[in-house]
Amino acid sequence: MGYFFRLLQLLSTCVALSLVASEKAWRADVSNWSMFIWCFCFVVNHFIVLVEVCELQEQFSLSWDNFLITYTCFSALACLSASIMYPIIHLQLLSYGTQQNHAIAATAFSFIASVVYAMETIWTCVNTSESCSFIGLLKKLEIIVACCILAFISNTFLYMHQQALVWCVAVYSICFILGVISLLRHRCDCDESLPSSHFVFGQTVLSVLLYTTAAVLWPLHQFNEQFGGNPQRSRDASCNAGYSVCIWDQQLAVATLTAINLLIYMVDLVISASRI
Template sequence: MGCCLRQLQLFSTCMAFALGASVGTWKGAIGNWSMFIWCFCFILTLLILIVELCGLESHFPFSWDNFLITCNCYSALLCLSASVIYPIIYLQFLPNSHDWDRTIISTAFSCIAFVAYAMDVMWTRAQPNVITGYMATVPGLLKGLETIVAGVIFVFLSNTSLYLHQPALEWCVAVYFICFILSSVAILLNLGKCDNRLSIPFSIFQVVLTLLSVLLYATALLLWPLYQFSEELGRQLQRPSDVNCSSGLSTSVCIWDQQLAVVSLTAINLLIYVTDLVFSAHLDFNSS
């Protein structure tokens, strides 16, 4: 079953990548993000399949089941993000129906890859004597989502004209990086089994980190739209009707659309952090 699922993962990510390449997906930042996801998942799955077929799992100095669940969880979340972001951006800019069809099919294969990775996680967890990895738990999945949404935000922030020379907006960028690092630290501590080396219980440590991230993201959610869509600062409150915002290829996604994408993703990630905080606090309260 695991081998069949990995073959499906390889096929679907390869097809999504090939169809995306055929319509010039690599030309834009979002396209680069989607192509990276499909290529990364394909290579990672291929390496896992080779290791399993050669029976080399026991040669690694860590739990292979834990590593496998972690890789599949992250691959599922990455493919899910590509399946949502890629068509939203590309379908409105592609010039003809032929490219439209290939983009829709590419998105469909990305969705199939997401389902295949999610099924792989469930199948691995259902096996007897399997160590359930941190990423397969609700806190782990939420932490993974937080880092992936932050990654999409970084894609839009690659256009430095969105925030340079604006201290309030530069603070927002710092918030995104700080919170990304905090979530990554929580994940790495768990995966490296270093959570018991802290001077305080890891559950409390995680609640504190998540609370700090919630507060920081709240400031970003207030400052980013205030400074990006403020008419007093010479910004446009409504979407402009210039050609860059209404037509062309994905490389010409206008500044206003990028600003809106960042504030939308900020709100989504804040919601994820709040959910994480409530769930972590609930677990800590029940365990105490």
């Protein structure tokens, strides 16, 4: 099954990047992130297949199963983000006909890749001899996605003009700090008086509630004209000025990452509740 999953991953990522690279469906100013994701997954999959065919897993000091689980989780999220951001940005920039058809097909194969990566993650956890620390893995994913969000919102032009967006920034910062504390506490087990499951569950509930508000307020105030937002990329002056990643792209990236992190927190909440 592992080779079957990798074959599907290689095929879907290869087709996605090939479709975008052909028929002038690749706009270098806004396609670099998606192309990087597909190329990275394609190359790493080749490396994994080579290692497993040559049976070199034991040459690595780290746990190969844990490496696969971490990699497939990250790749599933990365391909999912590319499946969302690429069509939203590109379909309005490409002309009707072959270019748009290639973009739609590339989006479909990118989404297939994200599903296959998620399936391999679950399959590896179920079929490996080592127990998978779902909580620790999810906490790492939450922190990594939060770091990406904080990197985008370092541009204060994205949120300083509205109090609701400032609240979203506060949500991202608070949840990031709570996640780091939770991960460090899980590692050092500093306070044995409070069960870890209760602490993790309470922190996850709070993060889900906060991220839900951000998942609603951020796109509402960024892309809805009634709340002062800009629904079209072409209206953003910074996009027309030739910047590789303009303000509208950053707003979309934050909205996408917020939805992804909320999904991770919800999975984390279900697993944390089952451990109480």
